[in-house]
Amino acid sequence: MTATYTFDVFSTLDGFGSPGGGDWRGYWGKQGPEFLDHRNSQYGEEQRMVFGGNSFRQSVEMLGSSSEWHEVLDPWVTRMRDLPATVMSSTLEGPVDWPDATIASGDAVEAITRLKEESDVPLRSHGSLSLNRALMAAGLVDRVQVTLFPVINGQYGVEPIFRGVPDFDLELLEQRTLDGNTQELIYRPTLH
Helix, strand or coil: CCCCCEEHHHHHECEEEECCCCCCCHHHHHHCCHHHHHHHHCCCCEEEEEEHHHHHHHHHHHHCCCHHHHHCCCCHHHHHHHHEEEEECCCCCCCCCCCCCCEEEECCHHHHHHHHCCCCCCCEECCHHHHHHHHHHCCCCCCCEEEECCCCCCCCCCCCCCCCCCCEEEEEEEEEEECCCEEEEEEEEECC
């Protein structure tokens, strides 16, 4: 039996995963208590995080123990930081400012295939777009969890989430509305 791999990503209606410029704030300013409680609950479960090298570097910069942000983090972000993590990178070297991170080099598809076979807990990756695009193309992503914030970010949106991935059919597994206007959609992707 292999571990379930979830690609967890925040998105705007037009498919951007980051607010970019302008006056947008984190979560595009649309987070509410129900969203934050739900995220905290999800990240309280036993699981292993998977990061790509670039996303991990950004996370360490923002969330490392020396970061000034560390004291004001949402509880789910602190929980994410405290989970064991595997970081796919051919350039990153340890030690890193993260409580429980293992750096894996080499082919990401091969490494994640092995990790799925060996892991006793589910795997989750938040962000890490390039890595997860490759893993989707290889058929290693079991669930795509999109938290859809009620905004269009056409002017300032940074990097479309699914740019360059093959075509997929999506089977809706779960859906919920948080705080009356944010949608969480969980799909099983199948190459079309």
